[in-house]
Amino acid sequence: MVSFFLPTPYIDKVILTDKLVDGYEEGLEMEIQYSLLFTVPEHDPALPNNDKDFVKEIVDRLQFYFIVTKSTKDAALLYDKLATTDTSLPTAMAAPREQHLQKMQEYKDSTGVDFSAAENPVDELSLLMYDSSILIEFLKNPSGTLENTTDNAYNVLDANRGISYDLLHIDRQSIIESLNANNFVTFYSKSGQKILKVQNVMSHNTVVRTPALVPLTSGEKLMYERYPEEYAHLIQYELKKGDKSGH
Numbered sequence: 001m002v003s004f005f006l007p008t009p010y011i012d013k014v015i016l017t018d019k020l021v022d023g024y025e026e027g028l029e030m031e032i033q034y035s036l037l038f039t040v041p042e043h044d045p046a047l048p049n050n051d052k053d054f055v056k057e058i059v060d061r062l063q064f065y066f067i068v069t070k071s072t073k074d075a076a077l078l079y080d081k082l083a084t085t086d087t088s089l090p091t092a093m094a095a096p097r098e099q100h101l102q103k104m105q106e107y108k109d110s111t112g113v114d115f116s117a118a119e120n121p122v123d124e125l126s127l128l129m130y131d132s133s134i135l136i137e138f139l140k141n142p143s144g145t146l147e148n149t150t151d152n153a154y155n156v157l158d159a160n161r162g163i164s165y166d167l168l169h170i171d172r173q174s175i176i177e178s179l180n181a182n183n184f185v186t187f188y189s190k191s192g193q194k195i196l197k198v199q200n201v202m203s204h205n206t207v208v209r210t211p212a213l214v215p216l217t218s219g220e221k222l223m224y225e226r227y228p229e230e231y232a233h234l235i236q237y238e239l240k241k242g243d244k245s246g247h
Contacts, residue, residue, distance in 0.1 A: 010035045011033075011194055014032050015033070017029040019205070029203065030204045032202045032204065035197050035200070038055045039194070040128065040186070042194055051186065051196050056176055059175050064175070065168060066168040066170065066202065069126065070165060070166070070167065104116055112133075113134070115127050138165065160169060166206055183199045184196055185197050185199075
C-alpha cells in the first residue's frame with residue numbers, strides 16, 4: 001500500500017515580457033514554467049501506468065493556485081505617507097491606507113497574528129514569510145488589484161484595498177493533459193523513493209503600474225485647495241494608455 005503524499009511544487013522558470021495589458025502600459029506577460037513532484041509506486045508489469053494513474057488520482061483531489069504578489073520597494077513608505085495629514089496630498093488619498101489597515105485587522109482576527117510587524121506589511125510575500133497561516137486568508141478572500149480599472153480612470157477608493165495580488169487558479173485538466181503528453185520524468189530520491197516530476201506552463205497578464213494623479217487645471221487646483229471637501233470629485237487617477245502598436 002502506498003501512502004498519500006501531497007505533491008511538491010517547483011518553479012522552474014518565469015519569463016517576463018513587457019506588453020500592453022488591457023491597453024495599459026507597463027503590464028507584464030508572465031510565462032510560468034513549473035513542476036509538480038509526486039511520490040509514486042514502483043513499476044508493476046501488470047499495471048504499466050500505475051505511476052501516472054496514481055498522479056492523476058491525486059490531482060483530481062486537489063486544487064492548485066499561484067499567488068502573484070505586486071509591490072514596490074517604496075510601498076511601505078507610500079502607505080506611511082498616505083497616513084499623514086500632509087495638506088499637499090488630496091484627502092481622497094487616505095482611503096487606501098484606511099482600507100489596508102482594515103484588511104490587516106481582518107487578518108489578525110482570523111489568524112491571531114499581528115502582521116503589521118512584517119518586514120513589508122503591504123506585500124503579501126513578506127506577510128507569507130512572516131507567518132504562513134495567512135495563506136488560507138489569501139485563498140478564500142482575495143483583495144482587489146490594480147487590474148480593477150475603468151476605461152478612463154483608476155478609482156482610488158474602490159479598486160485597491162491596500163494589499164494587492166493576483167490569485168491564479170491552475171486548471172487541473174491542464175496538469176493531466178501535460179502528463180498524458182509525456183511531459184514528465186522519473187527519478188529516485190536519496191531515500192530510495194520513486195519521484196515523478198510532471199512539467200507544465202501557465203501564462204498570466206498583470207498590470208504593475210502605480211496609477212498617477214490626473215493633473216488639475218490652475219482653476220481646479222485653486223478651487224480644490226480652498227474647498228477640498230466640496231471639490232473632492234476633481235481628484236482622479238489613471239493608468240496611461242499606450243497605442244495599439246505597444247509603443
